[in-house]
Amino acid sequence: MIRVQQEDFDLAAELKAMTDGNHQIGGLTSFVGLVRDIAGGETVSAMTLEHYPGMTEKQLAEIEDEANRRWPLDASLIIHRHGRLEPGDQIVLVACASAHREAAFEACHFLIDWLKTKAPFWKLEDTPDGGKWVDARSSDDAAAARWAES
Amino acid sequence: MKLLYFAWVRAKIGIGEETVSPPAEIRDVAGLIDWLKARGAGGADAFADLSLIKVAVNQDYVELDHPVAAGDEVAFFPPVTGG
Incomplete structure (x- = not known):
């Protein structure tokens, strides 16, 4: 599933929704990206994330399809925020669920x-x-x- | 043809989107860029170094030799920095 939104997300609630009722899932991995307060030695007080509505969703859906083609996933989720964010804010969530840990780790990465x-x-x-x-x-x-297929 | 500009490309061009009707001899992305550079309005500045410019036609990444036609949505932007 793909979501592009301004609002924050609740990590625990999102992960629970991915696995609820599916007892085939043995492994669930997640990555959360956060805003840092320093970049290239400079202090960052806030940032604004601009995106290309339409193409963003299309590209994310293609990337998610590719992950599902390469690994046996029971569920996958990408949430990416846009707009104004401050240090410590969550920017992005990627989560993958599979029967075993290897597919979940690799697909998330x-x-x-x-x-x-x-x-x-x-x-x-x-x-x-x-x-x-x-x-x-x-x-x-x-x-x-490094993920290019030979 | 609808043109979209993002991030510092938008800042240099001065607008986020516009609808244009390039002459019929403009057949690919490279030709379109040359036309936009010659037109002024920040085009020469925005497209001074094409190694810093990514192009999408109808929301898919393309190279400079990709064809363009009336009705296409063509977007110009810097390398992406999300995540």
Whole structure:
């Protein structure tokens, strides 16, 4: 399931909803991304996440389909927030449920790595010098590339 | 043709979206970019370094040689930084 929203999410409630009533599930993994208060040595007081409505949902759905094609998942969930966020706020949730831990761990890692290089979001950080667009990191490309199928 | 701009590309162009009717000889993304650079209104600045520009046609990532046609939705933006 994909959700793109401004509102915060409740991790425990989301995970419970994924597994409720499905006793085939033996493993559930989750990754939550948070806003940090420092970036590249500068203090960040807040950030605004811009996205491309329509394409965001399309890309996230394709990434989720790909995870379900590669691993035997009983449930998967991606929630990504947009709008203004402050240090400590939750930005993104990726969660995967499967019969066994290996598929749940790997699919979750794959989803967050791919999401970071494909989902059309952009971070504008508020710093003491004014608004600053965050640059993409080559390490994120490298992290996504390791999941390429040979 | 609907054009969309995001993040600092939007800031440099000065608007988030517009509808344009490029001349018929504009057949691909590269040609469209050249046309937007020549038109002014921040285009030359926004597209000065194409290694920093990602392009989507109808919400799928494409390369510069991808065709464009009337009715397409073409978006220009920097490399993404979500997650």
